[in-house]
Amino acid sequence: MELTGAQILMKVLKDEGVDTIFGYPGGAVIDIYDELAKTDIRHVLVRHEQGAVHAADGYARAKGRTGVCLATSGPGATNTVTGIASAYLDSIPVVIITGQVPTHLIGNDAFQEVDIVGITRPCTKHNFLVQRTEDLARIIKEAFYIAQSGRPGPVLVDIPKDVGNTKIDFEMPTDVNLRSYNPTYNPNPRQLKKVLKLIEESERPMIFAGGGVILSKGSEELTKFARRAQIPVTTSLMGLGAFPGSDPLWLGMIGMHGTYRANICTGACDLMISVGVRFDDRVTGKTDSFASQAKIVHIDIDPTSIRKNIPVTTPVVGDCRKTLENLNALLDETDLGDLQQKRKKWLDQIVDWRSKRPLDYEQDEDVIKPQYVVEKLYELTKGEAIITTEVGQNQMWAAQYYHFESPNHFITSGGLGCMGFGLPAAIGAQMACPDKLVVDIAGDGSIQMNSQELMTAVQNCLPIKVVILNNGYLGMVRQWQELFYDKRYSCTCMDHAPDFVKLAEAYGAVGLRATKPEEVRSVLKEGLFSPETVIMDFRVAKEESVYPMVPAGAPITEMLLV
Amino acid sequence: MKEEKHVLSLLVDNEPGVLSRISGLFSGRGYNIESLCVAETTEPNISRLTIVTKANQPLVEQVKKQLNKLINVLKVYELTGQKFVQREMALIKVNAKPDNRAEILRIVDIFRCKVVDVGKEHYTLEITGDEGKLAAIMSLLRPIGIKEIARTGAIALFREPKNGN
Numbered sequence: 179m180e181l182t183g184a185q186i187l188m189k190v191l192k193d194e195g196v197d198t199i200f201g202y203p204g205g206a207v208i209d210i211y212d213e214l215a216k217t218d219i220r221h222v223l224v225r226h227e228q229g230a231v232h233a234a235d236g237y238a239r240a241k242g243r244t245g246v247c248l249a250t251s252g253p254g255a256t257n258t259v260t261g262i263a264s265a266y267l268d269s270i271p272v273v274i275i276t277g278q279v280p281t282h283l284i285g286n287d288a289f290q291e292v293d294i295v296g297i298t299r300p301c302t303k304h305n306f307l308v309q310r311t312e313d314l315a316r317i318i319k320e321a322f323y324i325a326q327s328g329r330p331g332p333v334l335v336d337i338p339k340d341v342g343n344t345k346i347d348f349e350m351p352t353d354v355n356l357r358s359y360n361p362t363y364n365p366n367p368r369q370l371k372k373v374l375k376l377i378e379e380s381e382r383p384m385i386f387a388g389g390g391v392i393l394s395k396g397s398e399e400l401t402k403f404a405r406r407a408q409i410p411v412t413t414s415l416m417g418l419g420a421f422p423g424s425d426p427l428w429l430g431m432i433g434m435h436g437t438y439r440a441n442i443c444t445g446a447c448d449l450m451i452s453v454g455v456r457f458d459d460r461v462t463g464k465t466d467s468f469a470s471q472a473k474i475v476h477i478d479i480d481p482t483s484i485r486k487n488i489p490v491t492t493p494v495v496g497d498c499r500k501t502l503e504n505l506n507a508l509l510d511e512t513d514l515g516d517l518q519q520k521r522k523k524w525l526d527q528i529v530d531w532r533s534k535r536p537l538d539y540e541q542d543e544d545v546i547k548p549q550y551v552v553e554k555l556y557e558l559t560k561g562e563a564i565i566t567t568e569v570g571q572n573q574m575w576a577a578q579y580y581h582f583e584s585p586n587h588f589i590t591s592g593g594l595g596c597m598g599f600g601l602p603a604a605i606g607a608q609m610a611c612p613d614k615l616v617v618d619i620a621g622d623g624s625i626q627m628n629s630q631e632l633m634t635a636v637q638n639c640l641p642i643k644v645v646i647l648n649n650g651y652l653g654m655v656r657q658w659q660e661l662f663y664d665k666r667y668s669c670t671c672m673d674h675a676p677d678f679v680k681l682a683e684a685y686g687a688v689g690l691r692a693t694k695p696e697e698v699r700s701v702l703k704e705g706l707f708s709p710e711t712v713i714m715d716f717r718v719a720k721e722e723s724v725y726p727m728v729p730a731g732a733p734i735t736e737m738l739l740v
Numbered sequence: 741m742k743e744e745k746h747v748l749s750l751l752v753d754n755e756p757g758v759l760s761r762i763s764g765l766f767s768g769r770g771y772n773i774e775s776l777c778v779a780e781t782t783e784p785n786i787s788r789l790t791i792v793t794k795a796n797q798p799l800v801e802q803v804k805k806q807l808n809k810l811i812n813v814l815k816v817y818e819l820t821g822q823k824f825v826q827r828e829m830a831l832i833k834v835n836a837k838p839d840n841r842a843e844i845l846r847i848v849d850i851f852r853c854k855v856v857d858v859g860k861e862h863y864t865l866e867i868t869g870d871e872g873k874l875a876a877i878m879s880l881l882r883p884i885g886i887k888e889i890a891r892t893g894a895i896a897l898f899r900e901p902k903n904g905n
């Protein structure tokens with residue numbers, strides 16, 4: 179069958195099961211857009227290409243499958259870079275297709291030419307420049323395979339215009355064969371035996387789970403494992419939802435803004451079983467004193483994550499779910515004795531830490547506390563909403579006060595900490611899960627970074643809700659200035675902001691506002707149960723800070739508390 | 741922890757951009773490259789890269805894992821700590837005034853190198869050997885006056901096991 183490159187691209191995308199693409203057209207992708215319109219793939223026209231990648235990222239996380247976006251050459255391509263970097267640092271499977279100038283012009287500084295493959299080399303899992311139409315189908319297949327296998331990540335495919343409009347005889351490639359890429363899924367049984375032995379010997383074990391558990395769809399196995407072995411669980415920011423927030427074994431999040439008990443546990447445990455984490459500095463604080471009494475097991479599919487930042491007693495290279503499955507099978511054959519008895523002291527100790535230092539803030543009768551808004555949101559949504567976040571204090575309060583019961587419900591830019599992520603990610607999540615309530619917990623600063631995507635939401639009738647915790651500051655930076663720079667609030671005051679209610683209305687969305695604590699519940703109720711795109715502007719306490727806080731580089735057991 | 745030289749030998753896809761993926765990995769992550777040599781193998785679609793890097797033991801483990809993670813890298817071998825042969829080549833342009841020509845030729849003889857170009861005032865020598873040999877000849881030539889030098893960086897292969905061993 180004779181097909182053009184653009185037609186071939188559509189065939190392969192369909193073959194990969196793609197139903198939604200987030201994108202923005204331009205000269206270099208005009209042939210691709212011409213063909214796209216002839217398919218039943220839904221195209222979401224974003225208002226900025228950064229939004230397209232974040233949306234594909236949000237789609238991927240909510241749905242648990244690869245997100246796809248499309249941008250033109252030059253400025254279209256460069257606009258995707260921040261989104262790609264965010265997906266890369268959080269290991270999210272996204273395929274980014276960019277147009278490129280025709281092959282004969284490459285290298286000539288042609289109109290709208292940039293070397294996007296060169297630019298994105300360090301922030302993609304892999305990338306390709308397609309040089310011949312004959313290679314296109316194979317490369318697209320490889321791109322999807324690489325993006326979603328092993329430790330997932332973004333893969334960019336750059337398609338020159340002539341590759342898209344040249345006709346060739348086409349046959350669908352059958353399977354992908356990459357001789358140098360074979361992720362290890364099955365853990366070494368000998369290592370697992372060692373893990374089991376460590377569990378048997380341990381008196382104060384804890385589990386530290388991360389995004390890898392969610393990516394491998396291993397939450398159920400994790401929950402089973404923790405309950406069976408009676409081991410308390412903390413997660414990183416990326417791991418929230420991997421373990422039910424209502425379980426008595428739940429410790430809360432670890433790290434710079436982790437709970438008191440999770441961080442103290444880390445200092446006190448004698449065994450840390452870490453799964454699907456990478457020991458980011460926001461988690462470990464000072465590495466020398468991190469879990470210093472503990473033997474550390476590290477389960478991860480990416481060998482480079484192991485022993486990169488933290489010395490490890492027992493490394494296990496493998497898929498998180500597979501590994502937990504195998505560990506559960508081993509546990510079934512093992513008599514761990516009377517665990518209730520054995521763990522009693524340790525678990526009682528944790529309960530004691532929890533009651534002494536719960537997550538807390540001071541209520542105020544006249545001023546809305548941002549934590550209160552998140553608490554009410556949690557109550558009203560029964561913890562079932564998909565929460566995306568912007569970055570800063572809003573993100574941390576979302577992580578602390580919304581208690582996630584299941585995976586794929588907390589969507590945040592963890593590694594890159596990218597302001598402007600939440601709104602487009604919410605669009606992607608809502609496209610992936612039309613029946614779910616999707617809420618972006620936002621800051622007044624961050625929301626201004628991609629607020630143009632409100633138009634995308636309204637155009638596509640997406641009933642996403644944006645909850646702005648409007649403190650009139652770039653709050654997280656202000657908090658650092660307050661604590662470590664003698665309150666010199668250099669350039670963090672944001673009192674010049676648009677009227678968010680009017681902004682919503684200008685885009686055809688609904689705008690609501692609350693300025694007093696007693697209005698919070700009713701505004702949330704009205705907003706959440708509206709069938710439209712809604713912005714809720716909560717005027718919150720201006721100088722509220724996120725606690726606990728571990729100053730950067732300090733041991734995580736040394737927290738500033740409320 | 742002590743930093744030492746490690747010789748790594750990589751088999752990689754012979755295609756555009758692969759070298760920049762590798763050098764980009766080193767620069768982006770702050771790893772050190774002492775030298776890097778690359779050329780096609782007997783299989784035209786595979787190249788061999790020899791990298792000499794200075795790192796402590798945990799870091800070199802991380803470097804190897806990161807290299808392995810690159811999709812275009814087929815194999816990563818560490819030669820250091822094993823039996824291997826290592827060679828480097830240098831072209832050395834040395835002052836060759838009439839009074840020191842004899843000495844230069846004596847050095848050429850001792851080191852079994854070659855004079856590959858002769859000019860009015862300069863000889864260009866070609867020398868092959870391990871790092872020590874190159875260092876030795878340079879220290880002898882330096883007083884005579886080295887005008888220019890071009891070095892390849894190290895290439896290396898494992899030694900084959902000897903019969904009866």
Ligand SMILES: Cc1ncc(C[n+]2csc(CCOP(=O)(O)OP(=O)(O)O)c2C)c(N)n1
Pocket residue numbers: 568569570571572573595596597598620621622623624625647649651652653654655
């Ligand atoms: C794109 C980007 N630029 C700058 C930063 C640095 N930064 C981190 S948090 C923050 C403040 C965010 O302000 P806002 O959205 O109002 O959130 P708040 O902390 O007040 O809740 C800034 C500027 C960032 N994370 N991302």
Ligand SMILES: [Mg+2]
Pocket residue numbers: 621622623647648649650651652653
């Ligand atoms: Mg703010």
